[in-house]
Amino acid sequence: EVQVVESGGGLVQPGQSLRLSCTASGFSFGDYAMSWVRQAPGKGLEWVGLIRSKGSGGTPEYAASVKDRFTISRDDSKSIAYLQMNSLKIDDTALYYCSRRDGDYWGQGTLVTVSS
Amino acid sequence: DIQMTQSPSSLSASVGDRVTITCRASQGIRNYLVWFQQKPGKAPKSLIYAASTLQSGVPSRFSGSASGTDFTLTISSLQPEDFATYYCQQYNSYPRTFGQGTKVEIK
Numbered sequence: 293e294v295q296v297v298e299s300g301g302g303l304v305q306p307g308q309s310l311r312l313s314c315t316a317s318g319f320s321f322g323d324y325a326m327s328w329v330r331q332a333p334g335k336g337l338e339w340v341g342l343i344r345s346k347g348s349g350g351t352p353e354y355a356a357s358v359k360d361r362f363t364i365s366r367d368d369s370k371s372i373a374y375l376q377m378n379s380l381k382i383d384d385t386a387l388y389y390c391s392r393r394d395g396d397y398w399g400q401g402t403l404v405t406v407s408s
Numbered sequence: 409d410i411q412m413t414q415s416p417s418s419l420s421a422s423v424g425d426r427v428t429i430t431c432r433a434s435q436g437i438r439n440y441l442v443w444f445q446q447k448p449g450k451a452p453k454s455l456i457y458a459a460s461t462l463q464s465g466v467p468s469r470f471s472g473s474a475s476g477t478d479f480t481l482t483i484s485s486l487q488p489e490d491f492a493t494y495y496c497q498q499y500n501s502y503p504r505t506f507g508q509g510t511k512v513e514i515k
Contacts, residue, residue, distance in 0.1 A: 302441075327504075337444070337495050337502040352504040356409075381432065386508040389451055396441060396463070398451040 294318040294397045298390045301402030308380055312402055314366060314390030318386040321371035322346060325393050328364060328375050330386035331401075340388070358384075380406045410434050410498050414507025420481045420515040424485045429510045431496035433477040443472055443481045446497035446509075455494075456481065486512070 300312040303404060305359060325348065328340040341354040343364045352364040363376040387401040411434035421427050439459040444452040454463045456472035459479055460485065468471045483490055489513055496507040 315484045337446075337497070337506045339506060340500075342504070355503045362452070394457075394504065395444060395452065395497065396454050396457070398453070400451050 294313040294392065296390050296392060296397055296399035297363040298388060298399040301388065303405045303407065304380055305408050306380060306382055306406055308406075309378045309406060310380065312375040312377070312388055312390075312404070314375070314399060316371045316373070316392070319392070322368035324364065326364075327391045327394060328373075329389045329391060329395070330384075330404075331389070332386045334384075335386075338386070340375070342394075361402045377404070378406075382406050402406070409501055410437060410501060410505050412496055412498055412505050412507040413511055414496055416510060416513075417508060418511040418513060420513045421486050422515045423486055423488055427483040429481045429484050429494055429512075429514060431479045431481075433479070435496055436477060437498040437500035439474055440498055441472075441474065441479050442497050442499060443470075444495045444497065445490075445492045446495065446514045450481075452495065480486075483512075 295317045297315045325344045327342040330338050330340050341364045343352045343366050361379045366373045385406045387403050389401045391398040413432045415430050441459045443456040447450040455466050455470050457472040458474040471482045473480045493509045493511045495509050
């Protein structure tokens, strides 16, 4: 059974950093791109970024709103994708979801709250 | 960036109704479009990918179609469990972009 579980969310102050983890199981993790999508309270879905599989170059792509502040990486030996978030802003407050590829399987999300 | 314009933003319908939701892309995305269903407090769930291919396990009352840059999600006979918010997303190019969402409510 395919499972995706996010962790690492919490309450941080503006300007601080946080690293989210996305732990996958039930499939050959290294063969798949992994995506991050966020949803601010009461709002729609916003694509954050994606990291390709190593076989497709292993490179990331980012939304303009997070580029140069967020970094996506992966550790295929552990079946984990990471979202390193630096210089956090109040507008980054959201439920952060991880999904396989472009959303065929999703985790339940981890909440990030940026507040002073 | 490709803009995805989804309509309507909300609709009220009764059980058994036929429901249609539309998504228009600002430029060609071939058929690289996915439809998601999201219920309150839950993660999105993929219903249809490649514009018209039903995800495994999704009821056949859901269908998708495409005509140029216009994409349609149809629920042929609305069921109580279908009341949710629906999103389209293009995966033709980066950045990926979502429609604004359509909330389907009970009439």
